[in-house]
Amino acid sequence: MRPEDLLFLLPLRYEDETRVTPVAQAQAGSSVLVEGRIVRVERKEGPRPQLVAHLDDGTGLLTGRWLHVYAGTAKRLEPGKHMRWFGEIRVGFFGEREMFHPRLVPIESPLPDRLTPVYPSVEGLSQGLLRRLVRRALEVVAPAEWLDETLRAREHLPPLREALEFLHTPPAGADERRLEYARRRLKLEELVAQQASMRRARAVRLAATAPALPEEEGPVRRALREALPFTLTAAQRRVLAEIDADLEKPHPMHRLLLGDVGSGKTVVAALALARALDGGHQGALMVPTEILAVQHARKLGEWLAPAGIEVALLTAATPAKAAQALRARLAEGEPLLVVGTHALIEEAVALPRLALAVVDEQHRFGVRQRFALRAKAGEGLSPHLLMMSATPIPRTLALAIYADLEVSLLDERPPGRQPVQTVLLSQRRRGELIERVRRWCAQGRQAYWVCPLIEESEVLDLQAATATWQELAATMPELRVGLLHGRLKNEEKQEVMARFVAGALDVLVATTVIEVGVDVANASLMVIDHAERFGLAQLHQLRGRVGRGSEASFCVLCYGEPLSATARERLAAIRANDDGFALAREDLRLRGPGEFVGLRQSGVPSLRVADLVADEDLVPLAQQLADEVLARDPALAETLIRRWVPGGGAWLHA
Structure with a gap:
């Protein structure tokens, strides 16, 4: 861990050791410093031995309990000795105040004038050592200020150095508003880094080569349209036009299709895949479950039968001989549409003429799994990628989370669907x-x-x-x-x-x-x-x-x-x-974005300080700054990305 890394390892919370709290005034659930005289020490034997000490400060009695007793601790707890304890106040069964494993603070030490930061756990480093290392980093590292002074004044943001010092060493009675402005300064920088990393990943992907599919409608797409027992909604036609415009280009489409339950994402995907088949290419649809794979294969098979297109199914349950035969046909470049589960990304599967890969319920797959499917294409080619999700996300949040993708919304239900x-x-x-x-x-x-x-x-x-x-x-x-x-x-x-x-x-x-x-x-x-x-x-x-x-x-x-x-x-x-997008906003409020959209699996850089929901007002500014930094100062963009994004975001290019 470099000294600069320590600067941006921000405290999770603070403990107040700047003042002594009378035992009688200590509230349950609060962490406080108390001072008094040890009046009694006892050992309790049993399945879980305990060392119990009682401290009296003149206002009340506090019980300290140690379940794991070290010789040094027991030696320091002598009756009659004046001590300071720091820990969380709990209320026992009979209403008595107690602390479990309180920290013993030397009574001769002067009270600090700063709050004590509590950092995220780092393997091999205790909190005390972390605090000393951070203080040393503050002395030797001077991260360059890169935000314009006018912008800082408009957004009430302190300079970077000032924000870091205030967050690591806030004074006793620190103004909560000033703390929030300091956090906001770091939140904005992290969001800029997140957006810049994803925009850079998008640029890398756009530089790849993909098969440009013919603009005119071919026989497979035409037959599918005629076979459909319903008319496309206006939203489906709009989204399909967006996909078609991507498929005509010689670089890979990376598009996320968000649609509420029952909005008709499958038929849009089918029409896009039909266009790949019209060009003599292969198409693949990867889904998370066996049941869904079987159902999609059956439905697509019915729709594409009039065009004479075979829809193949490949899952873990496919019999070995049938799976081997299908893999051989795919490896020879036969223009098939294959529907499958994770079995599609097994090493034995090759799709040399893959033009379009569709991933349904994309948040259930890890980023490496999604791009392992894309990697099945032939040497030097990168297929178009369409990811779909029935978990609606408000558009502003979707554009922040999936900054490296184009986003399409299906926000209209097909007619005839009953509420x-x-x-x-x-x-x-x-x-x-x-x-x-x-x-x-x-x-x-x-x-x-x-x-x-x-x-x-x-x-x-x-x-x-x-x-x-x-x-x-x-x-x-x-x-x-x-x-x-x-x-x-x-x-x-x-x-x-x-x-x-x-x-x-x-x-x-x-x-x-x-x-x-x-x-x-x-x-x-x-x-x-x-x-x-x-x-x-x-x-x-x-x-x-x-x-x-x-x-x-x-x-x-x-x-x-x-x-x-x-x-x-x-x-x-x-x-x-029953509006999925309205419910999405409520679910985000109740659960947070990580739980709601499965960010751990989405390929989105995890955020340490910022919150895409709580800090939504910062996202447009972060996006603007990310574009400016990438265009004006690529070296600064690289510094910010390495500072905030795990691994510098290299895995986003997988």
């Missing part, structure tokens, strides 16, 4: 709910019943999928109840899903394996068991499995009590709104 009525129901009315499901299916309809776990948990009191399946089968013997979860073998999953699609099952009890892609028009009732355990985005995805036919559809959110305040907010939001 789904969402109902909240307590677990106390479970018997009534089962009776409703019975009556629903007795009319020839089908229903999903989604559970959050596969087996009973000792920690969470939830209805497991297996237990629910047994319960429903026993309670409704006249109905055909199926079970689908992630631990079934691939062929078993396919068989269960095929029976449900064919109408041979009335109720499908499932875990979240049916969250995306499953499309059964006759299934118009969705029950989500213990809905309070799901996030908003997941609830919206699950609800999107119904309302896919012409009949009225319902989603019942069955919740356990008592509900937390956050769970209550989530359920109220999902009941009141």
Whole structure:
């Protein structure tokens, strides 16, 4: 770790050791410095031995507990000795104040005049050593100021040096507003680095060579259009035009297609892939689950059959001989459309004439997996890449997160889709709910019943999928109840899903394996068991499995009590709104961007100080500054990227 790296290792929080707090005034949950006399020390034997000391400061008694006792600590805790302890105040079973493993502070040491920073853990470095190293770095390193003084004044931002010193060594009683301005200075710099790294990655990718697909519509695309049993929406036509404009260029498209549940992303992808096939090239569609791969292969096969195009399926469940034969055909450059799971990026697979790779539910794949698919193309060529997600993200956030991509939005639902009525129901009315499901299916309809776990948990009191399946089968013997979860073998999953699609099952009890892609028009009732355990985005995805036919559809959110305040907010939001983009904003507020869009898997540089939601107002300025720095001073851009982006963002070029 270089001295400059230490400067930008910012504190997570601060501890106040600048003043002594009377024990009687110490609040539970606060970390304080107390001073008093040791009145008693005792050892408690048992399965977990403890060393217990009692400190009296004249206002009250404080108990210190040590579960791991070192000889040096025990020697210092002598009755009658005056001491200072620092730690978090807890309230014991009988209301007594106590500290676990308080830090022993020498009483002869003068009280500091600065708050004590607490840094993120660094392997091999204690907090004390980190603080000393940071103080030394502040003395020897002088990072150059690069922000214009006029801009700093307009945004109320201190100079870089001043911000760093204030954040590492804030004075006692530091003005919180001044701390926030110092943090904001560093947040802006980190966002500039993040945007610059992704813009640089985009420039590198645009310099690559891709097959330029013919502008005119070919026979495959034409046949597909004519075979579709519906008319494209205006949003689908707009997005397809954006994709087509990219495919005509001799450098690779890198486009993200965001669309709400049921907005028709699959048909847009199919039309784009048809254009690749018209040029005599190969197309590939990679999806995260076996069920989704089978369903996409079936649907695309039906749509492309009139054009005489074969849609191949390659997953871990594909029989060895069939998989070997398919890989041989692909390696020879046969113009096929192949749909598959992670099996598509296995070493044995070659796609020398791959012109377009489509990745569905892209946030479920790591960045290296997505680009491993792109690397299957022939030597010197980079295929066009279309990534799709049914997790809506507000456009401003999407442009910040995916700065190296073009972003298209499908913000219109196909006509004929019925709105789904969402109902909240307590677990106390479970018997009534089962009776409703019975009556629903007795009319020839089908229903999903989604559970959050596969087996009973000792920690969470939830209805497991297996237990629910047994319960429903026993309670409704006249109905055909199926079970689908992630631990079934691939062929078993396919068989269960095929029976449900064919109408041979009335109720499908499932875990979240049916969250995306499953499309059964006759299934118009969705029950989500213990809905309070799901996030908003997941609830919206699950609800999107119904309302896919012409009949009225319902989603019942069955919740356990008592509900937390956050769970209550989530359920109220999902009941009141079926707009995925509005729900996305609420989910981001409740959960943060990392959880919501899967940033760990998205290929987005992780942020240490800034927050793309809380600091959204800084993003446009960061984007403008990133463009200016890259154009004016590439060396400065490199410095900022290396300072803030893990590995200098080199992996973004994978």
